[in-house]
Amino acid sequence: MKARTFTRHVRQGFRNIFRNGWMSFASMSSVAITLFILGVFMLLALNVNHIASNVERQVEIRVFLKADTDKNAAHDLEEKMKAISEVDTVTFISKDEGLQKFKDSFGDKAYFFDGLEKENPLLDEYNVKTKDPIDTARIAETIKEYPSVDKVNYGKDTIQKLFSITTMLRNVGIAFVIALGFTAMFLIANTIKLTIFARRREIEIMKLVGATNSFIRWPFFVEGLLMGAVGSVIPVVILLFGYRYLLNFVKVDLNLYFLDLLPLHPLAWQVTGLLTGIGAFIGIWGSMVSVRRFLKI
């Protein structure tokens, strides 16, 4: 294609949007509205995932050593646990540190336990975190069988409940986003189809004066791309400002510091990229599919 022809196609694409004012407006609005809804659900799903991961990350295995374990045996055990490929970190907490922590948790009543230092009833322990929290139970069962291990503690039942809840939340979120994505595609493609249907005469005439199919297609490609991209800018702007407001509202007005939402960055770029990409793709796809039907003259 000659450069001149390319600029002609781009120019023509722009011009078509303005000349078919209302139809273009309808297409762009349907892009905007569906992408907005999709965006809301996406933010929701991402945050649910984020919160679930945070909770999961707090899961750890406490490995208590037998009271008579010497330093070498403890060291061997540590190396052995680190060698498990699913294990992320292994932290040693001596029984003295453990006692200090225990006392600290009682604040100013800590003096109750003064004197325990001499006959510390606690055991040395390792805190083990797995790379994927879902492996916790399996790894804990493995470690339990190692020598010098007295017992392991990982909140068996709580963990299983937690994981089934987080997994369900994630799946529901993904299902919603996918379903909405498809709905958005068909809604937008249909609207674009209507705008092009109104112009089948135009396509017919183009063919009759000897335009090749690709020559006819290009302006529609540009038009679809533009409508999709412009249509996605509006929901992106609303979503980002809305989300910024929400973050502020949760932290400052509601004082819900424990509700750890995803920060605006890099979320803003991800949402912008994704929605604009989807918009542009759907715009192009919708117009290409519709034009093809009328090219068979």
Next chain:
Amino acid sequence: MIEMVDVWKTYPNGTNALQGIDVKIDKGEFVYVVGPSGAGKSTFIKLMYREEKPSKGSIFINGFHLGKVKEGQIPKVRRSIGVVFQDYKLLTKLSVYENVAFALEVVEAPRKTIRSRVMEVLDLVKLKNKLRSFPTELSGGEQQRVSIARALINNPGTIIADEPTGNLDPETSWEIMRIFEEINRRGTTIVMATHNREIVNTMRKRVIAIEGGKIVRDQVRGDYGYES
């Protein structure tokens, strides 16, 4: 040159629109195609610019064998022919200038060439003063002149017209016919389907009459031959 050899056309609904057409039209001829409605005139015309494909037989036009051209070659065939329709088929959202220029943009002509060529053909159809108007702002005769200008712009060897005066009053019809005659005088072949008895009988040319899908008459300087 246009040649049809034993051309048949059966539509999917079973209508036998054309049944064994043999015809040869030489370069520079002016031919009227006449006949009652539903006789096959339109199909005859449509086969020439490849809107319809023959069910059987061969069609040669401007060196293309229409039965054998590949899908990708059809645009080339259409560029070698100018087509004028009864309902003008103008793009209502484009100005007169753009409507005419469009047929040249399609062949990726340089803008300068497009400009001078559009002016040339608009001058020929006497519409130079309306180039910024839109089709809806023009009279029927003016719209038909725009469509003739568009058909001419590629310098086609052949103009095919399907009842070009069908929607026009007698006076405007004559105006259009004078333009066709001028184009023909410059060497372009013209094939025109028409119902206009007065025109055929006054501006004497070759007449091909089609009835029931067959050529029933082919006269040099013929007459319309039907009561209108």
